[in-house]
Amino acid sequence: MTTTTTPPAPAVAGAPPRPSARRLRLVIGSTRHRLLVLGSWLVVALLVLAATGLEPYRLGQLSGAVVIATAIVGLNVVTGYTGLLSVGHSALLGVGAYTTGVLVVQLNLLPLITVPAAVLTGALVGAFVGLPSIRIRGLYLAMVTLALAVAFPEVLRALPEVTGGNSGLSIPLRFLAPPAWTGLTLADRPLWTFLLCLSALLVSMLLVWCVLRSRLGRDMRAVRDHEAAAESFGVHVARTKILAFTISGGITGLAGAMLAMYVGALSPAGSFTILKAIELLSGLVLGGVATQLGPLVGAAVVVYLPVLLADVVQGQGSGVLFGALLIVIVFVMPEGVVGRLNKLWRQRVDVVPRGMPAPVADPP
Amino acid sequence: GGVTNDAAAPAATGEAGTVSTDGCTDPDAATAVIDDAVKVGWTVPLSGPYAGVWQQITDAFAARMALYNEQGGAGGVDVDFFTTDSKLDPEIAKALNNEMIQKDGADIVSSTGTGQVATMIDDAAAACVPFIAATSASGTYRDAATYPWATLYLPSVQLETSAIVAAIEREFPDGATAAVAISPSESGTVYADAFKASAQGTSVEVVEEASLTDPNAAASTLKASGADVLFVASAAQECLAMTTAISRIGWAPQVYQNSTCADRSLYEPAGAAADGQRVFKYEVVPSLPEFAGTPAVEQYLADAASQGLADPMSNWSVTGWTIGEVYADLLTAAAESDDGLTRLSIMEAARAQDFHPATFIEGIDFDTATGGVTGMQPFAWDAETAQFVLDGDPVIVN
Amino acid sequence: MPSTPVAAPPAHLRIDRLTLEFGGVRALSEVSIDLAGGGIIGLIGPNGAGKTSLLNCISGFYRPTSGDVTLDGRSVLDMRRHQLAGQGIARTFQNLALFGEMSVYDNVAAGAPRGRRRLRGVPGLRPPGTGAAERDAVWAMLERFDLVQHARHPAHGLPFGTLKRVEFARALMARPRVLLLDEPAGGLTHTEVDELGGLITDVVRDLAPVVLLIEHHMGLILSVCSRIVVMDSGRTIADGPTEQVRHDPAVISAYLGGGADLAAR
Amino acid sequence: MSAGYGAADVVHRISLDVAEGEIAVVLGANGAGKTTTLRAISGVLARSGVVQFDGRPMPTRPEDTVRVGLSMVPQGRGTLTELTVLENLLVGAAVRPRHEADADVEKWCGFFPVLGERREQKAGSLSGGEQQMLAIARALMARPRLVLLDEPSLGLAPIVVQRVFAALADINATDGTSMLIVEQNADLALRLARSAHVLEAGRLVASGAAADFLDDDRVRSAYLGGR
């Protein structure tokens, strides 16, 4: 009755398994691996060096992208690795930015000194936002965080004595000048800002890298993949979620402080609305959720794409094109740019982890 | 150094009110004579909800500048006007503004929206590029000591609200109670705060305020206060909402709207409910009989037509055109100055500007020294003819 | 898997008059089992008898209506779910509960006993030796379960039987004192079931945990269990040495059914 | 037929035939591709090659294969967990007229009394075995002419396995329903089936009469265990 036919095939015992395509074997800790890592760092260093030679306005744009990348690195911790959808990171960014802004404008502190405070408030608010995630999941959590995104500008407006209300805060230029010990002048401010933002990004990425290697990192991913199972293997789910939100809030707060220094002026209507939260989330998905380099690529896309599109179409058309491009990218690379690259890399290169027992047959 | 930064010498700021090139990143560029073209670059929202408005404003401004060029420009130097889309995002605005200054070599820049203006204004000052006729509701930038390289076009909100309070006092000599409906937007709160400040120490007492988030709820609340006067501090989209809402609950106070609402298209659909509402303006309304015949308006319409401006009757066209008047006036003055046409002379001219733009209502001037627009003309809406009518003489505040 | 014999005495798990209700459904009623002797105890019974529910009560997934579960005299019901792992209770799941996006290696490593250092693995914060020790233990476990070639593959997408092995390996990583296995042989071929039986006996020899084994595969039950508890409709209907229970007529009629050869399988 | 996930094929050019009214069994080790084969036939997975049903090409989408008379009991959790037992059964009758559905619901609730008792309970709260019964009952609600069963005995108590297999034999005898069964309980399955096929690493390595397999020592040792 059912016939499944194919052109004549050997009746019994199929052909021997096809040898898998040639892959480059890379043993972690081997000389080859070390050289590769060293080489990558060299390339990064060269790129940074090249960037510092850019014209100031290009350097400015790059700083903007670096700040957004840092914020996405923060978002990745909760949304990517812990699986908690957050549409409220615009507020965490704002908390960091306003911490710096308020301390500088109202207390005349040096911006650099306010950075730890921004990280701290970001982390605290992050932890607080994380509380509902213990009970509320999925799209419901997205809604709760979205509420934060909507409420944040309203709260800023309601506290004009501190935040400057609608007019916002302007950080006087003299505060943003490079400090004397750097040997840079006011004219070098873009370079100074860029180096600052870049350091923030690198520190954040390093932190995330460490967290991922640690047990906390494994716990976060376990919670994302199967909460109940994680719990029964000793993961304190609530604590893990809150820690994830705290780390994420700290990093995003840091990004906020950098944003304050780069932009120099803060207002409720501008950078901290729900649209910014959406921008961060789009960047994360486009770059690659739960990948370490994804935030960089994602930030580049969301920051530069609109600028590039502006050369193609002006006005409302650019919005249509931007939206359409987002959709196209998701269609072409659902796992994000870096997710896709990782896949290709794994097809070509066989990275052998430390301690893996002697070579075994390839998987069937 | 200590924790606080007490480094002196704020950038590009000299004596209070005078413009200097101290602290400019490139002082020579600021004093170099501009002889090819005056590059004017605006960073304004050309996409999103306000794009329609800004398209009209920039079109009219471009038309006015084209006319200026036809008439010889700034001593023979043409104005080259270009725009980029700020997308209402401060970071984008900042990046594009810097690109305009550094890459395109803009001689004058401008923008709109508090957040965007705030982040651009220092960059422009640091590069000693004049920031002319910005349209920001925040009055901070009027302070010439802190922002010597910037001027604002919009009258201060205080100017408008004090004119309104003055008009209320005139109408209610024995004192009046006022209710305020506040749009949850930036301009809403700015207007409301200014109104309350203006009412301070007058016979007008603010007795109740409510958010426009839900106009009907606001109407009930405000009605309960029994106020004589309702001031609607709204953004353009919500002008009508309050009108409908109060008529529906049968409340008929004297309504004052802010100037953002002074547009026929916003009043007409409200029908009889809007009758008698007051609003203040300083630019002419070309469609009104009172203005239609005046030489200034005739000239404007003829010029606009010669430049192919699509909708010269619209408020926004008039605004764009008038900003063009302001630019033309100061560029000519700068070109005629001793130093010739330089960024510095442009800024100095802007600081010293005092003239009557042709598309301003008679009696109202533009005087930078006193903060820009000098007065306000009250209008009342006449539902029957579906027109604004003049309601007394301009209130000159500055 | 380092096979250092465990010096501690076997765990004493006691289930005392445990009752569990869902609305009108009584999944467990007054179940009492004393697992004092340790060893491998088979838990069998018809579908819906309450076997998984019992496991869920022990491992903190269900909160019983009444009754108690004690481990070495301490009630485990007061403990939070994540604390149970620290008490040496590990389990597998009837319907697989793996970390789908994580690699097989990470899945197994997630079972490793937890010290107090959460940031273990971060350079500089790693106490000397522990990182490498855990790594070697995981690889040894993967080797033992024939999972090395899948180690870097994400768990989802692997065949059912392989995933069952991953689950078992993860549970063993915890070096549990109480091991709760919910139908570990489901979906395995006969040879694999035999191997599994061998593994379970090995584990008992190495770690001497109390094993509670739920299985419908009677062959496995009969070959590894020294004692069998039979449940039906939320009650224990038989509890005793394997040979005695397998010939119990009540058990045969309620659970095994007529086919004698089936009972032997 | 070939099928797989993403770019790589998992099942390579296999050919097999289930005659009308026949019960066939597919054996194979873990990961051999049994599930993949069934999923490809029913249209859940994309496939290449030819699959014919009654001499006509088999549709490529599951909702259409059901309409030509095929049903599948998927491996593991095949129930709609958020729906009640009754709703699950009714969904199973999607391709049948409504009045017939009600009668069949009663029939299966009678056959698996637990399901009858748990009618209004969410399927997801059932025990593993109860869910498996529900999956089988739901597949049969469509009154298929060919049923694909992926490890139907998984998680069922021995007594229920016997009843289910007896019922399958019964349905096969009375309605002439054909069956393709993947089963680890090879002994039982081979007794029920007429023909048998062995998959190894995605390739069909042996096909023949079920009875021969029962006697074949090689198969015995590989799948049935030496008894």
Add this chain to the structure above:
Amino acid sequence: MDVLVERLVAGSTEGAVYALIALSLVVVFRGTGTINFAQGEMALFTTFVAWSVIARDLPVWVALLVATASGFVLGALVERFLVRPVRKRNDMAVLIVLLGLFTVFNSLDGLIWGGETKVLASLLPNGPDDYVALGPARIYGDTAAVWIGTVLVLIALTVLFRCTRTGLHMRAVANDGEAAALAGVRVGRVLSLSWGLAGAIGSAAGVLVTPLAPAQLSLLTMLAIFLSAAAAALLGGLDSLVGAVVAGLSIGVLEALVIGYVPGVGSNLSETTVLVIIVLVLLVRPQGLFGTKKLERV
């Protein structure tokens, strides 16, 4: 007392607006298990279409029909060509596609119809005298239209989900598309139908609601309404029709009361206050007021 009644009526009208949009969200959720973040903007697009129809001097009810029909088609097309291909891959991808659509539709409206505020005629007369007095409060035509619309949609959807096979199949598909397909449910058709239906409801809602919106018909009309409606859908429980309506009304009334009776905070932080209350409720009932708790069995 009069003021209270006025506030209650005003608040519940606003609430009915949220409820209507929330119902369309519930339909998509029940049929496909996702939230359509572009729902508001799709509705805005078809409302602009309706405006164009009225601008051609056709009656409002024709515009309503055109908008509803085009909403159905739009919803079904979006599902078929944009959502379905990425639906299986992951939730996040769907989210980005929908956010992309959000941008596309909003910009498209601006491109086609310009950004200026437009006035949309009401289905039922809403002139100054077209009201029914309800105690001290007045119910105008446009208000009544929203109320009637909400009730009709609620009844129709309840019948669909309770009494028809299609309703059952929608839930089956949302629960597990593959299992539903294996049972013979035409998954594609059900998906298209859910989205089409939601699109139609959203579009009809757009036409009914716009005359009441503070921003009238402009590019900003739907954003605020959508956010409140999404909040309502979640508060009610994403899969509950009754929940959507009850929660929508509660949010509307709550807003009115907060603005009316909470001095200071009320007018400055009304949205924040309401959102905080919603979050608190969700903390107690994570599945929403009327939502069914998602089963988790191991």
